[in-house]
Amino acid sequence: MKNFALIGVGGYIAPRHLKAIKETNNRLVAALDVNDSVGILDRFFPDVSFFTEFERFDRYVEKLRRQDPARRIDYVSICSPNYLHDAHIRFALRVGANAICEKPLVLSPWNLDALEEMEAESGKKVCTILQLRVHPSLVALKDTLAAAHEAKPNQQKHDVILTYITSRGPWYHNSWKGNLDKAGGVATNIGIHFFDLLIWLFGAVQNSEVHHADGHRTGGVVELERARVRWFLSVDRSDLPQAATDQGLSTFRSITVDGKEVEFSEGFTDLHTVVYQRTLEGNGFGLKDARPAIVLAHEIREAKPQGVSSASHEFLQE
Ligand code: NAD
Ligand code: HP7
Structure with missing residues (x-):
């Protein structure tokens, strides 16, 4: 004990x-x-x-x-x-x-x-704690991608779309979470999970563009070794798709790989325990594991948004 x-x-x-x-x-x-x-x-x-x-x-x-x-x-x-x-x-x-x-x-x-x-x-x-790395659906996706890459190492980069909207009320912006110096902004506080996940799945960052950033939402494109990712993150309820609002949902989480939806909305609750188990077994996520996403999130925070174009995530173009 x-x-x-x-x-x-x-x-x-x-x-x-x-x-x-x-x-x-x-x-x-x-x-x-x-x-x-x-x-x-x-x-x-x-x-x-x-x-x-x-x-x-x-x-x-x-x-x-x-x-x-x-x-x-x-x-x-x-x-x-x-x-x-x-x-x-x-x-x-x-x-x-x-x-x-x-x-x-x-x-x-x-x-x-x-x-x-x-x-x-x-x-x-x-x-x-990078709990998405132990989410069963995402672990399965990593295995599938690795097998496909091994079979065909020179295949085209995957086309990935990440959309993550998790509504937060006005309190968020008045708390430390809404303070850029204390939380790092939406791309860091919320996005770090996904930047880590994407790098873990598709390899190192080759290029990153930020198309839009404000205190409520941000989006851009990141080029990884094996994928080009259009990403959009928001904490604003008004960004939720109509279908989510109609169902009374406050979050919308979607990752598509080459047009195919990765189902990962369920199964979030016990992941901290799984990360603890791994950590206690000496197999936790250490400083080296955490670094690439921290570097990317920092770069995104410092970047001057380039503006929305046809290359942007579709939620930015609406
Ligand atoms: P929170 O504001 O609800 O809780 C933070 C707590 O820290 C508060 O109780 C506050 O009083 C206390 N605190 C503030 N300054 C302190 C100090 N100097 N010494 C001791 N305690 C102090 O925030 P939260 O949502 O619980 O977030 C806490 C951490 O967990 C953050 O790093 C956040 O990014 C992370 N987090 C991770 C996940 C995840 O999915 N892994 C989810 C939510 C939060
Ligand atoms: N909620 C609160 O009441 N208070 C809070 O402080 C946060 C949420 P989810 P998690 O907001 O700081 C995500 O969206 O997944 C309510 C990020 N994690 O499922 O637990 C909220 O209004 C995390 O990194 O929140 O946390 C909902 O009603 C980030 O620090 C409900 O709780 C955190 O938001 C569930 O909200 C944050 C992931 O995205 C994996």
Whole structure:
């Protein structure tokens, strides 16, 4: 049984981490959140020590390290806002623990360089949650694509269309998630999953164009080794297709490969536990795995949008 500490335990995603820690038969020993709405702890780990001040949390974790080997922290799970991840990862490594950090691991590629050095110095590991890489339909797609590529290595690039609309109300834009410096914008906060997935499926980035970007939606084209991808991401309800709105849905997720729909809308809920299992087996997604999508998301954030054309995703052309 491994001992965990969790940072950001009062937020939206923390329950999936609490569930994953419990379902992998480990225990939460300490938790931190600057906000004290954390009654959820009783449902998972009623005896956990909870802190609202980092300094007291740090003191407690250090005390366990020096005086209580049985409860020394092995893993720190990080569910804090994106811009705090690297600081919280450094805390984990400093107290002799491994880090399991939410996506995006960091906002800028150079933050990874510093973490790589610290990982080597500490002998501990930094892993992230990229749960789409363990989604059964997407794993099956990867296998199919790999087999097709092996059979015909010189085939034409795949034509891929990614459309991902997940509506968020006004709160999103007034929270840290709507703040470019803290979340990285829609392409980073939401898009990182898909950029990672696309690179994982179709190979390294060769070229990237951004056609449109505002606080609610963004889209462009990315050229990968084995695919040309038109992509569109939005957190605005008004971008949902009529068919989704008619069904009362608030999300629309679609990936087509050469005109064929990849069905992946179901099966999202337990993926954190699967990522934890892999991580605990020493097979997690590390700094090197995370880097290509972080580089692309950063490039997209910095790019000047070129404007919409007939080459753009059709949702941008409407
Ligand atoms: P959230 O705002 O709901 O929760 C963040 C929590 O961190 C809040 O409870 C907040 O009080 C706390 N916090 C803020 N500053 C802190 C600090 N300095 N020290 C300790 N706690 C602090 O956000 P969320 O949706 O839970 O997102 C958290 C992380 O999880 C983000 O990195 C986000 O990108 C990621 N996330 C991933 C997925 C996924 O599908 N893998 C889904 C949602 C969120
Ligand atoms: N929801 C909330 O009530 N609060 C939130 O903070 C977020 C959602 P989905 P996930 O918005 O920051 C995705 O779209 O898949 C509500 C991203 N993950 O299924 O869990 C929401 O209004 C994640 O990286 O959300 O998370 C819905 O009613 C990103 O950080 C419901 O929860 C996160 O949005 C479910 O919403 C975000 C993926 O896209 C895989």
